[in-house]
Amino acid sequence: MAASQAPDTIDRFSLPDSGGHFGPYGGVFVPETLMTALQDLGAAYDVARKDPAFLTELRHHLKEFAGRPTELYFAERLTAHCGGAKIYLKREDLLHTGAHKINNALGQALLARRMGKKRVIAETGAGQHGVATAAVCAKFGLECVVYMGAVDMERQALNVFRMRLMGAEVRGVEAGQKTLKEAINEAMRDWVTNVRGTHYILGSALGSHPYPMMVRDFHRVIGQEVRAQIMEREGRLPDEMIACVGGGSNAIGFFFEFLEDRAVRLVGVEAGGRGITRGDHAARFEGGKLGVLQGCKTYILQNDDGQIELTHSVSAGLDYAAIGPEHAFYRDRQRIDFAYACDDEVMETFKLCSRLEGIIPALESTHALVHGLKRAKQMRKDEILVINLSGRGDKDVNQVAKILGVTL
Ligand SMILES: *Cc1c(COP(=O)(O)O)cnc(C)c1O
Numbered sequence: 001m002a003a004s005q006a007p008d009t010i011d012r013f014s015l016p017d018s019g020g021h022f023g024p025y026g027g028v029f030v031p032e033t034l035m036t037a038l039q040d041l042g043a044a045y046d047v048a049r050k051d052p053a054f055l056t057e058l059r060h061h062l063k064e065f066a067g068r069p070t071e072l073y074f075a076e077r078l079t080a081h082c083g084g085a086k087i088y089l090k091r092e093d094l095l096h097t098g099a100h101k102i103n104n105a106l107g108q109a110l111l112a113r114r115m116g117k118k119r120v121i122a123e124t125g126a127g128q129h130g131v132a133t134a135a136v137c138a139k140f141g142l143e144c145v146v147y148m149g150a151v152d153m154e155r156q157a158l159n160v161f162r163m164r165l166m167g168a169e170v171r172g173v174e175a176g177q178k179t180l181k182e183a184i185n186e187a188m189r190d191w192v193t194n195v196r197g198t199h200y201i202l203g204s205a206l207g208s209h210p211y212p213m214m215v216r217d218f219h220r221v222i223g224q225e226v227r228a229q230i231m232e233r234e235g236r237l238p239d240e241m242i243a244c245v246g247g248g249s250n251a252i253g254f255f256f257e258f259l260e261d262r263a264v265r266l267v268g269v270e271a272g273g274r275g276i277t278r279g280d281h282a283a284r285f286e287g288g289k290l291g292v293l294q295g296c297k298t299y300i301l302q303n304d305d306g307q308i309e310l311t312h313s314v315s316a317g318l319d320y321a322a323i324g325p326e327h328a329f330y331r332d333r334q335r336i337d338f339a340y341a342c343d344d345e346v347m348e349t350f351k352l353c354s355r356l357e358g359i360i361p362a363l364e365s366t367h368a369l370v371h372g373l374k375r376a377k378q379m380r381k382d383e384i385l386v387i388n389l390s391g392r393g394d395k396d397v398n399q400v401a402k403i404l405g406v407t408l
Pocket of ligand 1: 251
């Protein structure tokens, strides 16, 4: 473990460095042709983030279009069910288009407009990021092309139709496994070709600098709201906070405001899939190794030759072989702990939360709930646990019905 720096002495605002490094993680790994584009993007973002007019406009759209602030909801019946800590849910599921992803899509669309780019591209797996991107592009009158694996297009036909309704062109990708990884490759290829007039809205805290930092910043509003809301409700900070981790954008946005509060335990939950055996899961910290994937140095599920492993999760949004570099850094520093939840536990908790709270959670977010309910049972009644409900489960009901053997 790289523990040259004591956890308490980390200055979260000093990360990443100017090269995009979070300690040994992050950085820039792209073809030469994209170096200038990333530098331009970094420079434009650096000016925008300090520009009060940009921040005011972003706040305005987050409120009016996305529906911020989201509630911090006391889950009374889940709390009673567990018999331990008070459970609060941060309701990102209430946002427009159904998940936290709209925070980042709005921020990057405003930035694209500011940079004079009239065309936006994105990649999507389950379709949530594609839908959020299509929505903001419609709103700002930007041309929108979304790359999606052909297999994902078939699985998520409804999201494909939603994107098309909002004016986006959805391009199917037939290469490889025909899922997210191939869609990202295609988006990168498009960006190389059309870089002058095109902005690439990357959907998670991944990829090359400045994306992990920028996507994190656009989601920091989640944790800022939680901090104010829990202080108002309870007069103190929570004892523990839990979020699911795909690329890591909802989690880092939720955690960031609390990194310096050592008394607040932070836990990220990865996808344990069918269990921790090769090819059956997407828990990068359970057997992943340092490597580079799609622009980023981080923990990656790969074999001994460096070939990317197949991954599996019941939730498409967590089904990716790499984890955001900032999470790897804070794990080394023992500031963020990691756990995983498996498909069968996720299915049980999906039903439980729906029945006890009247809230159908996204399968991704349900991973955080699985671990959260375990922890709540172990915690005292006077302790406080906040779980990030990153999205709603409407998109998942067809899939869940199929798994449960229900014909709709
Ligand atoms: C995409 C998605 C995730 C995973 O992405 P992160 O970048 O790890 O947040 C989690 N929850 C929901 C609802 C999503 O749509």
